[in-house]
Amino acid sequence: MSQTQKMTIAKALNAGMRKAMEDDPKVVLMGEDVGKLGGVFRITEHLQKDFGEDRVIDTPLAEAGILGTAVGLALRGYRPVIEIQFDGFVYPGFDQIVSQVAKMHYRSLGKLKLPIVIRIPYGGGIGAVEHHSESNEAYFAHTAGLRVVTCTTPEDAYWMLQQAIASDDPVVFYEPKRRYHERGQIELGEAAPYDLHQAVVRRPGSDATLLAYGPMVKVCLAAAQAAELEDGPDLEVVDLRSLSPLDLPAITSSVTKTGRAVVVSEAPTFLSVAAEVAALVQQECFYHLEAPVLRVGGYNIPYPPSRHEEQFLPDLDRVLHGVDSVLAY
Known part of the structure; x- marks a missing residue:
């Protein structure tokens, strides 16, 4: 029980x-x-x-x-x-x-x-x-x-x-x-609610998909809520959870529905997990996309001193700017 x-x-x-x-x-x-x-x-x-x-x-x-x-x-x-x-x-x-x-x-x-x-x-x-x-x-x-x-x-x-x-x-x-x-x-039951490598939709939406993992999921949920309060786009938030292997069916299912995707992570975007996710979405969902897949992440520099990390880390405004960019197409 x-x-x-x-x-x-x-x-x-x-x-x-x-x-x-x-x-x-x-x-x-x-x-x-x-x-x-x-x-x-x-x-x-x-x-x-x-x-x-x-x-x-x-x-x-x-x-x-x-x-x-x-x-x-x-x-x-x-x-x-x-x-x-x-x-x-x-x-x-x-x-x-x-x-x-x-x-x-x-x-x-x-x-x-x-x-x-x-x-x-x-x-x-x-x-x-x-x-x-x-x-x-x-x-x-x-x-x-x-x-x-x-x-x-x-x-x-x-x-x-x-x-x-x-x-x-x-x-x-x-x-x-x-x-x-x-x-x-x-x-605290007998079985886990999800498989280890299963992505989870944390918030359903219809206008664009935010693909995130780890610490950035909360930021994306806050961005989706802010957009809703401003009568903006209805954003779906997908928590990847597994980075290798990726739950590609869950990712493509969401993007196929919304037609737009922004991949969000703390890591620098160059040759990153976000880059791989963006490439796979572009490849697998090409005929369903209404805009290029965008990435929002850390800058391609060594992690800065702590007094500057707020400028380095993606925040709500940077995520919403990415959303505005894909909605502009």
């Missing part, structure tokens, strides 16, 4: 890991300060106390070593869940992820599996210093052999993390850090 609870995204992630650890003794957590401290964002709070130091492991500050250890554990039947403290800290472990974690299954002709989850808090909006606010999801979405997903709501956080841990494929799990403390209802 299902029950409903209201909690933040941070608490939902903690609850999801707790449930996965209760269900499978082979699930282990690893990362810098994930044990006694409970993680820099307290996502793993109290888990070491409840499951012990053998299953919630404080590691040295060595991402390559953490990922290499996870590969060995996965080959011995464990399901490691790795926490990378901040998005920009993943690069020392990048070689392990793209050269070993992503390729082992293919290289062994399917004989070996690496069920590893790599949790990465990502994106800006928290006033952090250098290497703490990046959106580097395109690197991993580009890498064959990795699944790449991102949660948006507490319900997604709770269920998607459990689904990722249960997957026999390696999953890079992005968490929008500036949304950690936003609250929402969670159905």
Whole structure:
């Protein structure tokens, strides 16, 4: 029998890991300060106390070593869940992820599996210093052999993390850090409401589609509401949720209906996930489009100092400007 609870995204992630650890003794957590401290964002709070130091492991500050250890554990039947403290800290472990974690299954002709989850808090909006606010999801979405997903709501956080841990494929799990403390209802039932790689229409509309993921979904919903209050266009908001693989049928279904699309993300637009989505929509929906597919994203520069990040990050006005541009055709 299902029950409903209201909690933040941070608490939902903690609850999801707790449930996965209760269900499978082979699930282990690893990362810098994930044990006694409970993680820099307290996502793993109290888990070491409840499951012990053998299953919630404080590691040295060595991402390559953490990922290499996870590969060995996965080959011995464990399901490691790795926490990378901040998005920009993943690069020392990048070689392990793209050269070993992503390729082992293919290289062994399917004989070996690496069920590893790599949790990465990502994106800006928290006033952090250098290497703490990046959106580097395109690197991993580009890498064959990795699944790449991102949660948006507490319900997604709770269920998607459990689904990722249960997957026999390696999953890079992005968490929008500036949304950690936003609250929402969670159905604590027997089954997740959506598949791990299913896109979800967060707001139906008829005039244009906003395609977004992670921290930008809330911005797009706010833009759609603002347009409605001003008797403007009726905007549909689609939450991609999965970046690799993409739920192309859900994306094309929405754009075919509205005839216009704006893809929104925090990452710089050049060679980005947004660029790939825009290209696929242009290809698959060509005869239904009333205007070119536009992208609204970060600028093609290194992430700026925190005092300038509001000028870098897409906001409601930039999203609505994109909508006005596609409606002008």
